[in-house]
Amino acid sequence: SPASIQAHQGAWHVCLKEHGEPMNTNKVPTKPFPDQKPGTSGLRKKVKTFQQPHYVENFVQAIFDAAGDPRGKELIVGGDGRFFNDRVVQTVIRMAAANGFAWLIVGRDGLLSTPAASCIIRKRRAFGGVILSASHNPGGSEGDFGIKFNASNGGPAPESLTDAISRRSSEIDTYSIVDAPDVDLSRLGETDLGGTVVEVVDPVSDYAALMEELFDFDRIAGLFASGFRMRFDAMNAITGPYARVILEERLGAEAGTVTNGEPLPDFGGRHPDPNPVHARDLVELMQRDESFGLAAASDGDGDRNMIVAPGMFVSPSDSLAVLTANAHLVPAYSGGLAGVARSMPTSRAVDRVADSLGIDCYETPTGWKFFGNLLDAGRITLCGEESAGTGSTHVREKDGLWAVLFWLNVIATRGMPADEIVRQHWKRFGRHHYARHDYEGLDQDVANDLMQDLRDRLPDLPGRSFGPLTVESCDDFAYHDPVDDTVSRHQGVRVFFREGARAIFRLSGTGTSGATLRLYLERFDPSPADDAAGGGEPLVSVARAAGEISELAARTGRGSPTTIT
């Protein structure tokens, strides 16, 4: 049984620790850096920041110090292959050995997608994992880098732990590292590093096996065998190797289905963020070439997804709703859903589906970590975010390729084109028009003041009209976690209008320069026309009202958003 194997491995670890080759462990004196507070998803900074002497070491030591006694435990290590991944992975290995970990599982070449890391942490019942990634942020020597710690449930460290890491980073005065040459990560197998076993594993196999358990691979293979074509853009990031093995080798999609499949340190100079702006060619392909039934893309570390149906980009909010409504068609979810959750700015499309299924729908703050407790407690089965993240109980991260396989399974089972599935969904549940306006690179003080003044003005807003819209209610979103009773405040300002519209204001927690204000616009249409036109028109008045309420243009000096997705 897994438990006895685990116990056996535990004993073996101890034994190796006692008899392994002695190795020099250095205790290196260091001084704290003032800026090592993890954000929405770990510590993310410019590569140049991480390249400062001791910067990486300090943060990694802070993680180990805060996460609990590492001695005798197992740690998963890997990253999305961006610039500096290869160096930092070796540092983490040497430091993990010095800190007394018994066993390290490292993806070949230091690579692991975020969902695969989560999968392996859970499968091996490891202590946790160190994931090297700045997700969808650009890579290369001028780009971003990131380090995050995932706990033993496979999910991002909860806020209590990231706070502890941040506190530890501000007082750190030494770190431990063994004196050893680089471990050869190009070959599978085990190396002894002073009594710590470093096991290099194939980054894909455990993950692919999990996908095969969840989905009806025979049916999806049948879909491809019948001539179904798709395009998966791996954006020269981590998902290339995963998508090639799963889509092309196992499921028989035609060669060339996966494009930009080679992970590159600079992601080929592109921005590995799968949205209609950065993956515009996919949207255009699906407008122009009727031979494709689906196009999809994932981000730097493989946890985000973008779905494009024939002639239509499927918003992540709609995707979550459609998958929820069709989950009974997928083997892993055919027994029904415990509940669903969405982040607060995500549209309320899934709420309607949950309502019709008679299951709970939770509204959490932005950040995947907030789903962790609900998943662990068995309160939800599926969850998703407007920021192109969708996932389920199968791991504790959002999962890009999983979402694509889910869509393929639904398309194959219903025998219906993806765009038709979406249209029928809108017919049945109504349509939530949706868009996100990002104002990037704002002055931090300007952005903070805008949010603060907005909060101060909330009590006066209800009943006031802005163009054709009248404010019904508004608040500064706070989340009370029903599992551990923690309360997270100031998670974004919500303004609800009587006309079925909603505007949300929030500052991004993932940027690396200046402040980014996100304005999320939504408007419900109970009986939508039968066309796929984007959320533009119905949202114009919502955007105007939001602009007026927040004095956006006057305060930021911006006439229009930097990006609309």
Ligand code: G6P
């Ligand atoms: C990361 C997290 C997501 C979150 C997103 C929001 O991708 O993993 O859970 O939705 O950041 O980022 P923001 O920039 O809006 O804070």
Ligand code: ZN
């Ligand atoms: Zn990501």
